[in-house]
Amino acid sequence: MASRHRELGLTDSEYELICQKLGREPNGVELAMFSLLWSEHCAYKHSRKLLRRLPTEGERVVMGPGENAGAVDVGGGHAVAFKVESHNHPSAVEPFEGAATGVGGILRDVFALGARPIAILDSLRFGELDSLRSRHLLDGAVRGIGHYGNSIGVPTVGGEICFEAPYEHNCLVNAMCVGLAKRDEMVRAAAAGVGNAIVLMGASTGRDGIGGASVLASAELGEGDAAKRPTVQIGDPFEESKLLECCLELLGRGLLVSLQDLGAAGLTSSASEMASAGGVGVDIDVARVPLREADMEPFEIMVSESQERMLAVVEPAKVAEVVAVCEKWQTGAAEIGAVAEHGLVRVLRGADVVGEMPVEALVDGCPLYDLEPEAPEGWVYGNRATLGAGAGAAETLLALLATPSVASKRWAFEQYDSIVGSRTARRPESADAAVLAIPEAETAIAVSIDGNGRRVACDPYAGTVEAVLECAQNLACAGAEPLGLTNCLNFGNPEKPTPAWQLDRSVQGLADACEALGVPVVGGNVSLYNEGPEGPIYPTPVVGMVGELPRADAAAPSAFAAAGDAICLLGPFEPTLEGSELAKRRGELGPGLPQPDVAAVAAACAAVRDAARAGALASAHDVSDGGLACALAECAIGAGLGCRVDLQHLRERGCTPEEALFGEGAGGFVLSGERARLEALASDGVAVLYLGQVGGEEIEIAAGDRSLSLPLADAEAAWRSLGERL
Amino acid sequence: MRWGVLQFPGSCDERDALRACELAGGEARLVWHETRDLDDVDAVVVPGGFSYGDYLRAGAIARFSPAMEAVAEFAAAGGPVLGICNGFQVLCEAGLLPGALLVNEGMRFVCRQVELEVAAFSPPGGGQSSNIAGETLSIPAKHGEGRYWAPDETLDALEASGQVAFRYAPGQNPNGSAREIAGVRNAAGNVLGLMPHPEHAVDEMTGSTDGLRVFESVAGVLA
Numbered sequence: 001m002a003s004r005h006r007e008l009g010l011t012d013s014e015y016e017l018i019c020q021k022l023g024r025e026p027n028g029v030e031l032a033m034f035s036l037l038w039s040e041h042c043a044y045k046h047s048r049k050l051l052r053r054l055p056t057e058g059e060r061v062v063m064g065p066g067e068n069a070g071a072v073d074v075g076g077g078h079a080v081a082f083k084v085e086s087h088n089h090p091s092a093v094e095p096f097e098g099a100a101t102g103v104g105g106i107l108r109d110v111f112a113l114g115a116r117p118i119a120i121l122d123s124l125r126f127g128e129l130d131s132l133r134s135r136h137l138l139d140g141a142v143r144g145i146g147h148y149g150n151s152i153g154v155p156t157v158g159g160e161i162c163f164e165a166p167y168e169h170n171c172l173v174n175a176m177c178v179g180l181a182k183r184d185e186m187v188r189a190a191a192a193g194v195g196n197a198i199v200l201m202g203a204s205t206g207r208d209g210i211g212g213a214s215v216l217a218s219a220e221l222g223e224g225d226a227a228k229r230p231t232v233q234i235g236d237p238f239e240e241s242k243l244l245e246c247c248l249e250l251l252g253r254g255l256l257v258s259l260q261d262l263g264a265a266g267l268t269s270s271a272s273e274m275a276s277a278g279g280v281g282v283d284i285d286v287a288r289v290p291l292r293e294a295d296m297e298p299f300e301i302m303v304s305e306s307q308e309r310m311l312a313v314v315e316p317a318k319v320a321e322v323v324a325v326c327e328k329w330q331t332g333a334a335e336i337g338a339v340a341e342h343g344l345v346r347v348l349r350g351a352d353v354v355g356e357m358p359v360e361a362l363v364d365g366c367p368l369y370d371l372e373p374e375a376p377e378g379w380v381y382g383n384r385a386t387l388g389a390g391a392g393a394a395e396t397l398l399a400l401l402a403t404p405s406v407a408s409k410r411w412a413f414e415q416y417d418s419i420v421g422s423r424t425a426r427r428p429e430s431a432d433a434a435v436l437a438i439p440e441a442e443t444a445i446a447v448s449i450d451g452n453g454r455r456v457a458c459d460p461y462a463g464t465v466e467a468v469l470e471c472a473q474n475l476a477c478a479g480a481e482p483l484g485l486t487n488c489l490n491f492g493n494p495e496k497p498t499p500a501w502q503l504d505r506s507v508q509g510l511a512d513a514c515e516a517l518g519v520p521v522v523g524g525n526v527s528l529y530n531e532g533p534e535g536p537i538y539p540t541p542v543v544g545m546v547g548e549l550p551r552a553d554a555a556a557p558s559a560f561a562a563a564g565d566a567i568c569l570l571g572p573f574e575p576t577l578e579g580s581e582l583a584k585r586r587g588e589l590g591p592g593l594p595q596p597d598v599a600a601v602a603a604a605c606a607a608v609r610d611a612a613r614a615g616a617l618a619s620a621h622d623v624s625d626g627g628l629a630c631a632l633a634e635c636a637i638g639a640g641l642g643c644r645v646d647l648q649h650l651r652e653r654g655c656t657p658e659e660a661l662f663g664e665g666a667g668g669f670v671l672s673g674e675r676a677r678l679e680a681l682a683s684d685g686v687a688v689l690y691l692g693q694v695g696g697e698e699i700e701i702a703a704g705d706r707s708l709s710l711p712l713a714d715a716e717a718a719w720r721s722l723g724e725r726l
Numbered sequence: 727m728r729w730g731v732l733q734f735p736g737s738c739d740e741r742d743a744l745r746a747c748e749l750a751g752g753e754a755r756l757v758w759h760e761t762r763d764l765d766d767v768d769a770v771v772v773p774g775g776f777s778y779g780d781y782l783r784a785g786a787i788a789r790f791s792p793a794m795e796a797v798a799e800f801a802a803a804g805g806p807v808l809g810i811c812n813g814f815q816v817l818c819e820a821g822l823l824p825g826a827l828l829v830n831e832g833m834r835f836v837c838r839q840v841e842l843e844v845a846a847f848s849p850p851g852g853g854q855s856s857n858i859a860g861e862t863l864s865i866p867a868k869h870g871e872g873r874y875w876a877p878d879e880t881l882d883a884l885e886a887s888g889q890v891a892f893r894y895a896p897g898q899n900p901n902g903s904a905r906e907i908a909g910v911r912n913a914a915g916n917v918l919g920l921m922p923h924p925e926h927a928v929d930e931m932t933g934s935t936d937g938l939r940v941f942e943s944v945a946g947v948l949a
Binding site for chain 2: 146151152237238239242330415416417421423427437553
């Protein structure tokens with residue numbers, strides 16, 4: 001036992017603390033359970049103190065952090081639940097199942113609240129596509145997401161995919177789910193009612209994923225990863241579809257006291273967390289758990305991460321009815337324990353007690369650590385020039401449009417069912433955010449997921465503020481006002497000074513941006529130790545936002561609409577090349593990013609949002625990767641119409657022709673429509689610059705000595721070239 | 727007009743189909759797979775999705791359900807049956823339609839709006855007024871196993887007897903279906919199956935409304 005705890009990821013002092021709390025040494029079952037609940041993935045020991053900085057309250061918040069997912073009120077007695085979670089380490093080892101079970105897990109978090117999942121979005125990051133490994137991971141992850149989402153009948157309506165060398169050994173797969181619930185049918189996770197039954201529903205329990213949370217998610221990846229393959233969970237969306245319908249029916253009929261999904265650390269975490277939330281204890285009899293393999297040990301049963309399982313607390317008189325509903329939906333149901341007064345998590349095998357730990361010790365007893373942040377000297381990520389210094393402006397634009405991170409992701413999203421459920425008013429790539437109709441509440445919502453790694457590496461504070469602003473800008477184009485935010489923080493090893501500094505600064509940026517915008521954080525996820533032998537990933541906060549709009553058609557499309565329409569640039573956009581896609585292609589990345597003016601960007605968002613709702617915009621598209629030239633090209637390509645613009649007014653803000661064309665930063669919106677109506681959007685706090693007109697078959701951009709003109713067809717060929725690289 | 731939309735474990739588009747039926751005219755209800763109750767139903771829809779998780783083969787298990795036994799009797803008696811995507815697969819597995827649906831040529835799931843050409847087509851149970859022959863409809867397709875296949879002799883016979891109901895317009899075939907076939911009907915003309923999803927083309931808010939023409943045609947009623 002002396003070093004067994006170290007093999008399971010516990011430090012010596014953590015082990016001593018466990019012994020103290022138990023008053024003795026833990027036995028095998030108890031040690032396994034502590035090692036999981038005290039792992040970084042479950043206990044958030046390096047991040048929990050930082051997360052306390054995030055604003056979590058707001059008028060529309062129905063459920064905040066700490067529940068299975070967050071939820072906001074959308075009127076008409078309805079709430080929209082949503083959350084994003086990572087499944088990075090399993091996807092790096094087995095991308096199909098890793099991504100699939102990532103989707104499965106986030107779906108369960110949402111329907112555990114009593115919300116029917118209505119949309120999925122995914123944020124994916126891989127190494128550059130010239131690596132066979134990255135092509136393999138991309139292909140597997142996209143197929144896995146499609147497999148799970150399509151089979152269970154929840155549309156995948158949006159997402160992003162990005163390619164950067166620092167993700168080569170540590171890909172990121174962040175899955176977000178949005179669900180709809182009637183407020184009076186929602187349920188919390190807290191176990192309650194001493195003597196109530198604990199019922200395990202869904203699939204049987206096997207050996208998959210054992211140790212996943214501690215082995216995979218709480219440690220760096222390195223050699224010998226193939227040996228970790230048994231720790232990747234296997235998903236079955238059909239099983240989950242039955243479980244989902246069953247749970248929603250049970251909740252609709254008021255048959256459950258509480259509900260919790262089984263995710264990382266399986267029964268251990270869900271039983272313990274339910275007990276902790278309810279201030280009670282639980283007795284769990286592993287002999288009553290339906291097993292996939294007959295000879296499983298108690299500790300295996302408690303830590304298995306077999307998918308598609310939920311834990312419910314049920315009043316004894318209702319158990320028979322619950323079992324009947326499960327049988328109707330052909331999903332498993334077994335009464336495996338009871339809520340107890342003793343404040344312990346007590347594991348039994350039949351009559352024998354095989355483990356007994358205070359709930360408080362398991363769930364809240366883990367020490368929380370302070371980071372020891374230290375800003376790095378200079379740029380620690382390397383540079384690689386892939387675009388010649390002498391490239392002309394047109395050639396540069398084509399190169400940027402063809403860059404996999406910028407290019408159309410149609411190759412990927414055509415593998416996803418984006419329309420099942422009949423709510424999707426804006427399909428992928430047709431607007432800056434996905435738009436879903438909510439006729440039940442006579443409203444509509446817009447959803448976007450946006451992250452940035454490279455720019456956050458340049459300045460973790462400013463880069464994170466930008467990520468939040470980008471999400472808000474996308475929602476504004478869709479005429480939506482943000483209601484709440486979820487985030488996934490993907491960082492390196494927090495015990496090392498640079499990732500610690502990145503995490504600290506990024507969380508501060510997230511907190512400040514949310515506070516300034518008045519958008520509460522209703523939940524999220526942290527994934528640390530994303531590091532390999534070559535160093536940490538880019539610090540990558542991924543932000544998901546849900547906003548409301550009065551009618552689905554209040555969302556402006558991204559692409560130009562008609563020849564002759566005016567094109568304007570709205571917002572405090574002051575582009576620089578720092579951290580830009582162009583700087584990356586030239587091998588000129590380094591620390592530093594301009595500080596965004598949050599108030600000015602917020603004012604721009606409000607102006608665009610109101611204009612979209614008023615029908616004043618033929619199109620709206622925010623400026624992001626690749627800068628204004630890429631944004632204009634995307635609007636043109638989507639419309640099959642060229643444009644002729646002059647960036648002189650933008651240059652008068654003090655940027656060079658190249659910065660005007662390809663510089664990046666927050667606060668830029670490309671709008672099209674009737675010139676007078678667009679220019680009328682200007683006010684004291686909001687600038688509108690006339691750029692030019694939609695029309696023709698060329699993209700013509702006047703920008704001093706970097707003016708360019710290229711055929712729309714060439715731009716389209718470049719932008720749609722992703723599939724050819726795979 | 728009363729529609730019955732089957733529901734299997736794993737069906738995904740049944741509620742979308744219910745809504746489409748009602749928009750096309752009439753009332754619609756779900757028919758649980760374990761029941762045989764079609765007494766009050768005038769037309770049956772076998773919806774899209776992944777019934778039984780596509781275990782074994784898409785549609786292979788659903789075809790044995792009690793509801794499908796009732797549908798076979800209903801069809802034998804001349805009742806109109808519309809199979810969409812997985813529903814088309816179930817009808818082929820049940821022998822109520824000829825041919826089979828195989829894995830897409832590109833080996834990937836494809837979700838894409840496609841143009842369908844309606845072939846010479848007399849609607850089930852209805853008169854000329856609901857004939858949509860010759861129209862081109864914009865309908866979304868979303869499937870991984872939609873490549874229609876039958877032996878050449880069967881395909882020749884289907885074409886000769888006017889049983890090819892829908893074809894993908896030139897350049898629009900998303901899955902490599904033989905002879906661009908997107909949907910077929912049985913010899914009696916009352917059972918129709920197609921891979922694209924007309925129930926997802928009934929509302930301007932979410933796309934085209936051309937799908938309503940398919941439902942209206944099956945109902946023998948023109949709006």
